Amino acid sequence: MQKLLKNLLGLDKSVLGINERNIEIINRYNKRSDYQLADDKALAKAIFEKNQISCPKTYGVVNYLTEVLAVWKQVSVNDQLVIKPAKGAGGKGIMILNKREGQWFSGSKPVTEEQITYHIANILFGLYSFGDSDKALFEEFVNPHPFFASIYGDGVPDFRIILLKARPLQAMLRMPTERSNGKANLHQGGLGIGVDMERGTLKMAYDGKRYHKVHPDSGNPINGLAIPCWKEMLALSIQTAKAFPLQYLGIDLVIDRDKGPMVMEVNVRPGLGIQLANRQGLKTIVKHKTETYDNQ
Amino acid sequence: MKAYRITSAILITLPVLWVGLRVISNSTQFGFADFEQHYEMEYDFTVRSQGDYWLKTYLPQNSERQTVVFDERLNPQSVSSLYGNEVAIWEGSNAGLKKIEFGFKYTARPVSYNISDKIFYTPEFDKTYAKSLIDTDYIQSNHPEIQLLAQELKSDAIYLTDVVKALYQYVYNLPASATNELTDALTTLRNQEASCNGKSRLLVGLARALDIPSRMVGGIIMEKSQKKTSHAWVEILVNDTWVPFDALNGHYASLPANYLQLYTGDHFLITRSTGITFDYQYEIAERRANTFAKFAPINLWTLIEEQNIPVNMLRVLLLLPLGALLIGILKNVIGFKTIGVFLPVLISIALIQTGIVNGLVLFTITIIIVSILNVPLTRWGIQHTAKLTLMMTAVVAVILTTVLILSKTNLVAASTPLFFPFIILTLVAEKLARTIDEDGFKTAIDMYAQTMIVTLIIGFVLNSKLLQDFLITFPEIIISIAGLNLLLGKWIGLRILEYRRFIKTQNA
Incomplete structure (x- = not known):
């Protein structure tokens, strides 16, 4: 009981809460007029490409309803592609398409071209962007590195690295579970796995309630695994952060089995759940790292 | 110190100080009662007689719901209690013009009852309530037409709340008429329209036809005005509690705060000796205890x-x-x-x-x-x-x-x-x-x-x-x-x- 009280009282010294994140960090380090560079994935990708930051290839962008058919005709020559709302958040509105013998599949479900264009139209109408009109993005499909399949076979796991002034603070690996239905987001039932930044190894996996040493569905070990291309990923995240005028960023990366680490997107307001995945408050790290760097 | 802190300190304290100034300059002591809203009623009776005369009216009483404070001008010859009501009587033998004026302060709270849907409907034969069950000249609860309608409305309901709801609903749905005339229960039923007193008598009649104790209530709706109209509503006995209903203004098992209650029973608010000329008026004002008017930036x-x-x-x-x-x-x-x-x-x-x-x-x-x-x-x-x-x-x-x-x-x-x-x-x-x-x-x-x-x-x-x-x-x-x-x-x-x-x- 006493320990719990002590922990509760110590919490606000180590953990970064929403209020403090918004006021002391985001407000101070990110200019509002620059938000769109991160919030609009089409703009962000333009910056990636300009700075030669490794990222999935953009096959095409639809801005207006009248362009849907023409762009679709162009991009549908690819056998695998991903459709994304440019301003979507939390993985909503993402459709992953595979073509087998002339038939499109979304995951394992067959879909008609009519259903696909309907989905694109919904993106444009702002269904996934709080009613704002939006753009639809067509991207190269990323084939996950076999490292991920050695933990759990389904979905596309990604890394999230939080950086302040282009200095990596904290990272986690987000991994789907049976419950999360292929999605890797923490509040959709995915796992958040903390990352030991120095060693480049995985910590425990957090499922929103409990910590696990192994993947709860597959039983494969997680804790202590060495992350492939970790140094490369850190370097890529720093390179990306430097390309943006935004100083506090959450950068999402994936590892393609052939092309290696790639940046998927950047976030201006990265979630705070990463502290739970790492069992470590961000506030201590922010203080420690900024002081160390600033005094250099 | 940061600019926003100074700004917020000023924003917070200045109005509070201002409120303090207003309180101090407007009242010697400050309490919640300062915000109380109340009504002031002024009775204005004029009697012109050739000789002997008398005048009776019901005086409002304090209850759990309403508080009445009379002013010192209230000075009737006598006050008597009659079936739980208080009647004030003025009488005299001098010819000429007499003015009876007095007033009172009225505060009340609204009431609302929840009638449990578990109470069974049972006809009441207890003698205690005989007065609230009988057939009268104006409330003809034994008349076949009223009996028939009451049975029809009750239908096969077994719970009291369903019976009361059916009766109330029927009377409430009748069109309202503007007449000031006394309308009895049967006439209301036959005309299919009535004002407050007719509707209330019909509702009481229907309830009594089913042996549910019920009674008329007389009073005045308090609102800022000069008027002569009084109001009538109904009380039905539910589990030993008299529950109010106003089938004209649509108050089901509830009563707004501004319903001044004067008496229960089917009576006239004012009765007087014959052969006199009589005029009256109620003047009602809404008052607030304190508006702290001095130094108010906007009143x-x-x-x-x-x-x-x-x-x-x-x-x-x-x-x-x-x-x-x-x-x-x-x-x-x-x-x-x-x-x-x-x-x-x-x-x-x-x-x-x-x-x-x-x-x-x-x-x-x-x-x-x-x-x-x-x-x-x-x-x-x-x-x-x-x-x-x-x-x-x-x-x-x-x-x-x-x-x-x-x-x-x-x-x-x-x-x-x-x-x-x-x-x-x-x-x-x-x-x-x-x-x-x-x-x-x-x-x-x-x-x-x-x-x-x-x-x-x-x-x-x-x-x-x-x-x-x-x-x-x-x-x-x-x-x-x-x-x-x-x-x-x-x-x-x-x-x-x-x-x-x-x-x-x-x-x-």
């Missing part, structure tokens, strides 16, 4: 009075900043998540007009019905904008239907759903439907529940009459609220619910 009470500004509008206007501050605290300090930022304020202000519980139930039902519509619309692939438009139309349709259904019952005023902010209903329903679709039923219910908890908390705070009167009296206080908001906008502490969320980071 809203005077404006309300002089410019006929609807006081409810002002209440809503002044409650908005306070409601928004409460939202800020509940969100940023406690950590509740709500649908939309100001949405709970708008809903809770609507709920204050409609009654919190009834309003909340209706609001939720509307939301659920409209959210369900989202299922086929999504399946058919209806575009987003068109879908919103269709859901908006559904909101209007559901609200009209609810008004229609409510008009058939008397549980809730039929106009209740009309207070809801319609566009917000649409957006909430859409957001809820989409959350169910994307994040599952549990998340959606959780989000809706948090929104409603916040709405309820704000609703209960804002519903305080004292608080509303305080804001109308001291509107400058909204500047202090702005100052508090400024501070809140720089609050960086952990939200209370975040402690629960992040406690696990400490156990490593």
Whole structure:
């Protein structure tokens, strides 16, 4: 009981809460007029490409309803592609398409071209962007590195690295579970796995309630695994952060089995759940790292 | 010191000091009673007689519901008690013009009863209530037409609440007429229209026809006016409690605060000796104990009075900043998540007009019905904008239907759903439907529940009459609220619910 009280009282010294994140960090380090560079994935990708930051290839962008058919005709020559709302958040509105013998599949479900264009139209109408009109993005499909399949076979796991002034603070690996239905987001039932930044190894996996040493569905070990291309990923995240005028960023990366680490997107307001995945408050790290760097 | 801190300190303290100045300069001691609203009634009777005369009227009594304080001019020859009523009598033998003038201060609270639906209907034969069961000249409860109608209305109902509801509903639905004439129960039934006294007699007659004790109540509706009209309503005995009903103005098992009760039973308010000329008038004024008028930057009470500004509008206007501050605290300090930022304020202000519980139930039902519509619309692939438009139309349709259904019952005023902010209903329903679709039923219910908890908390705070009167009296206080908001906008502490969320980071 006493320990719990002590922990509760110590919490606000180590953990970064929403209020403090918004006021002391985001407000101070990110200019509002620059938000769109991160919030609009089409703009962000333009910056990636300009700075030669490794990222999935953009096959095409639809801005207006009248362009849907023409762009679709162009991009549908690819056998695998991903459709994304440019301003979507939390993985909503993402459709992953595979073509087998002339038939499109979304995951394992067959879909008609009519259903696909309907989905694109919904993106444009702002269904996934709080009613704002939006753009639809067509991207190269990323084939996950076999490292991920050695933990759990389904979905596309990604890394999230939080950086302040282009200095990596904290990272986690987000991994789907049976419950999360292929999605890797923490509040959709995915796992958040903390990352030991120095060693480049995985910590425990957090499922929103409990910590696990192994993947709860597959039983494969997680804790202590060495992350492939970790140094490369850190370097890529720093390179990306430097390309943006935004100083506090959450950068999402994936590892393609052939092309290696790639940046998927950047976030201006990265979630705070990463502290739970790492069992470590961000506030201590922010203080420690900024002081160390600033005094250099 | 940071500029925002100085600004907020000034914003918070200046109006508080100003309020202090107004309190000190306007009153010697400050209490909640300063905000009390009351009515002042002035009786004005004129009698012109050739010789002997007498005049009787019922005097209001104090009860749990109403408080009456007479002024010292009340000086009748005698006051007698009769069947629980108090009758004042003036008499004399001098010819000429006499004026009887006196007044009283009246305060009361509204009452509302919940009749349990578990009470069985049983005919009452207890002699104690004989007076409230008998057939009279004006309340012909034994007349075959009234007996027949009562039986028809009762039908095969076995619970008292269903019987009473059926009788009340029938009388309430009769058209109202403007007559001042005495109308008996049977005439009301045959004419199918009546004013307050006719409707009340018919309701009493119907109840007595089924051996349910019931009686007439006489009084005056207190409102700022000069008038001669009195009012009549009904009391029906439920579980040894006399429960009020007004089948003219639509008060089912309830009575507003401004119903001054003068007597029970089927009587005339004023009786007098024959052969005299008599005139009378009631002059009623609404008063407020203290408006702290001196040094008021804006005296809203005077404006309300002089410019006929609807006081409810002002209440809503002044409650908005306070409601928004409460939202800020509940969100940023406690950590509740709500649908939309100001949405709970708008809903809770609507709920204050409609009654919190009834309003909340209706609001939720509307939301659920409209959210369900989202299922086929999504399946058919209806575009987003068109879908919103269709859901908006559904909101209007559901609200009209609810008004229609409510008009058939008397549980809730039929106009209740009309207070809801319609566009917000649409957006909430859409957001809820989409959350169910994307994040599952549990998340959606959780989000809706948090929104409603916040709405309820704000609703209960804002519903305080004292608080509303305080804001109308001291509107400058909204500047202090702005100052508090400024501070809140720089609050960086952990939200209370975040402690629960992040406690696990400490156990490593």
